[in-house]
Amino acid sequence: MARSLDGLVLAPVADQAPGQVGTSTRFAYHERDGRIWAEYEGGDVVQGFLVGTREADRIDFRYVQLKTDLSTSSGHCVSTVVELPDGRVRLDETWEWESQEGSGTSVVEEVVLDAPLS
Structure with a gap:
């Protein structure tokens, strides 16, 4: 099993369709x-939340988000946790909207935050 997601920040590696998450979106993960x-949040998403479960390297969660146009949307996602050769974490995701039409795949990867200046 890949390492815990607790405390990690992840970001999409590519933009999705307009009105969805994109490369400027940041996910702050927790696991327990x-x-x-x-x-x-970020890009067209003002605020979003996801909640679900992890069994080994499989994550199953639901998400809900508020967009810049003040509309809301929700859906379901199943992800596979992969540890990259450089030690970072990647999630290979298969998602589907529940509040509207549409489905797809995406990839999010751990963002390495800059070390504080001393």
Whole structure:
């Protein structure tokens, strides 16, 4: 099993369709006892939340988000956790909207935050 997602920040490697998450979106993940949750924002998303479960390297969660036009949307996603050769984490995702038409795949990867200046 790949390492814990707790405390990691992840970002999409490519933009999705307009009105969805994109490369400027940041996900702040938490993990405890098989539970996964995250807050996210950036790009067309003003505020988003996801909550679900993790079993081994499989994550199953639902998400809901508020967009810049003040509309909301929600959906379901199943992700596979992959540890990259450089030690970072990647999620290979298959998602589907529940509040509207549409589905697809995406990839998010751990963002390496700059070290604070000393």
